[in-house]
Amino acid sequence: xxxxxxxxxxxxxxxxxxxxxxxxxxxxxxxxxxxxxxxxxxxxxxxxxxxxxxxxxxxxxxxxxxxxxxxxxxxxxxxxxxxxxxxxxxxxxxxxxxxxxxxxxxxxxxxxxxxxxxxxxxxxxxxxxxxxxxxxxxxxxxxxxxxxxxxxxxxxxxxxxxxxxxxxxxxxxxxxxxxxxxxxxxxxxxxxxxxxxxxxxxxxxxxxxxxxxxx
Amino acid sequence: xxxxxxxxxxxxxxxxxxxxxxxxxxxxxxxxxxxxxxxxxxxxxxxxxxxxxxxxxxxxxxxxxxxxxxxxxxxxxxxxxxxxxxxxxxxxxxxxxxxxxx
Numbered sequence: 113x114x115x116x117x118x119x120x121x122x123x124x125x126x127x128x129x130x131x132x133x134x135x136x137x138x139x140x141x142x143x144x145x146x147x148x149x150x151x152x153x154x155x156x157x158x159x160x161x162x163x164x165x166x167x168x169x170x171x172x173x174x175x176x177x178x179x180x181x182x183x184x185x186x187x188x189x190x191x192x193x194x195x196x197x198x199x200x201x202x203x204x205x206x207x208x209x210x211x212x213x214x215x216x217x218x219x220x221x222x223x224x225x226x227x228x229x230x231x232x233x234x235x236x237x238x239x240x241x242x243x244x245x246x247x248x249x250x251x252x253x254x255x256x257x258x259x260x261x262x263x264x265x266x267x268x269x270x271x272x273x274x275x276x277x278x279x280x281x282x283x284x285x286x287x288x289x290x291x292x293x294x295x296x297x298x299x300x301x302x303x304x305x306x307x308x309x310x311x312x313x314x315x316x317x318x319x320x321x322x323x324x325x326x327x
Numbered sequence: 328x329x330x331x332x333x334x335x336x337x338x339x340x341x342x343x344x345x346x347x348x349x350x351x352x353x354x355x356x357x358x359x360x361x362x363x364x365x366x367x368x369x370x371x372x373x374x375x376x377x378x379x380x381x382x383x384x385x386x387x388x389x390x391x392x393x394x395x396x397x398x399x400x401x402x403x404x405x406x407x408x409x410x411x412x413x414x415x416x417x418x419x420x421x422x423x424x425x426x427x428x429x
Contacts, residue, residue: 124330131338134345141337151333159340167368169348174356174365178349187346192376195369243422246396249380250417253397256373257404268367269374276375281386292375296367300360 119146122230129226133219134191136161140285161286167293168195175199175207189215196255264299271295396421 120128120142132138137158144154169190175198178186189211197214201207260266276292283291356362381397382388399420403413 120330124334128334128337131334132341134341137337137341141333145330145333151329152336155333155336155340158337159344162341162344164372165341165345166348167365167372169345170351170356170365171348171369173349173351173353174362183349184346187342187349190345190348192373196373199369241422241425243392243396243418243420243425246381246393246400246417246421247414249377249393249397250400250414252373252377252380253400254404254410254413256370256377259370265367265370268371272371272374273378277378277382277388280379280383280388285386289372289375289379293368293371295371295374296364299367300364 122227125230126223126227129223132158132162133188133222134162134165135222136286157284157286160284160290163286164192164289164293165190165195168192171195172198172211175201175204176211177204186211186215189219191218192252193218196252200255200258264303267302268295268299271299392421392424395424 128138128141132141140161141154141158144157145151169187172190172195173183176186194211194214198207198211201210256269260269272292272295275295276288279288279291356365377397381393382390384391396417396419400413400417403416408416
């Protein structure tokens with residue numbers, strides 16, 4: 113964390129990490145506060161980055177089938193990494209283990225490194241020189257690959273990549289990823305229309321637009 | 328004090344959105360279309376995140392050593408390499424390209 117540079121105290125930095133536990137939101141909040149932004153505007157930006165966790169939660173609640181009483185406790189761990197690991201598991205048992213192990217490990221490591229970073233540990237030096245910034249996307253790619261079994265999943269992934277990258281230069285941080293989520297309903301809509309055409313035996317009027325988008 | 332307000336507001340907001348997804352009643356997710364949508368949404372989000380972590384530098388799109396690393400990871404995946412090897416390939420190739428000056 114670069115919270116120290118943003119003028120946060122040690123206690124504030126650690127509280128942020130422990131309570132928010134969504135990396136992107138934390139960085140966004142610290143960055144906005146450091147730039148002298150209004151605290152509530154800064155919080156709103158950070159909140160927006162966290163909204164995608166709701167979509168993970170929808171799927172995770174199906175996969176994990178958690179008892180109601182456990183959900184408020186599991187919620188703090190609903191993040192990109194736990195979702196990616198849990199979704200890649202073949203059984204409910206494995207999904208629950210994957211979610212718990214990933215959540216616990218990351219929660220401990222993330223907060224420990226936040227503490228060390230806030231204490232001024234600069235000894236690690238430039239992690240980018242070691243290529244460690246490529247580890248994140250490689251982990252996501254490895255977890256995502258087995259999910260891309262059928263055409264619709266591949267189409268969703270491809271469209272999401274286009275939306276996520278294409279909108280990145282023009283929309284505020286966090287919004288392009290949310291916009292990329294639209295790939296899912298768009299792909300389902302196109303698939304639905306195509307199946308409708310097969311049943312009707314002939315292409316409907318205007319269906320060429322849909323095919324255009326899928327290409 | 329304002330910093331604490333910002334931290335509290337962010338913590339509360341981020342927790343609520345995390346919990347919201349988990350609290351949607353199972354019945355609401357029973358319709359096949361909703362089920363499929365819930366299954367496809369994380370695929371879209373993770374694919375977009377992977378691409379952004381590879382090609383984004385702030386608001387700019389860049390092609391740098393990370394892209395070479397991700398290609399190495401993809402090759403390792405196609406070759407059915409174990410998970411750690413896939414990540415190691417990405418890290419090593421990225422570091423290698425940077426060392427050469429990419």
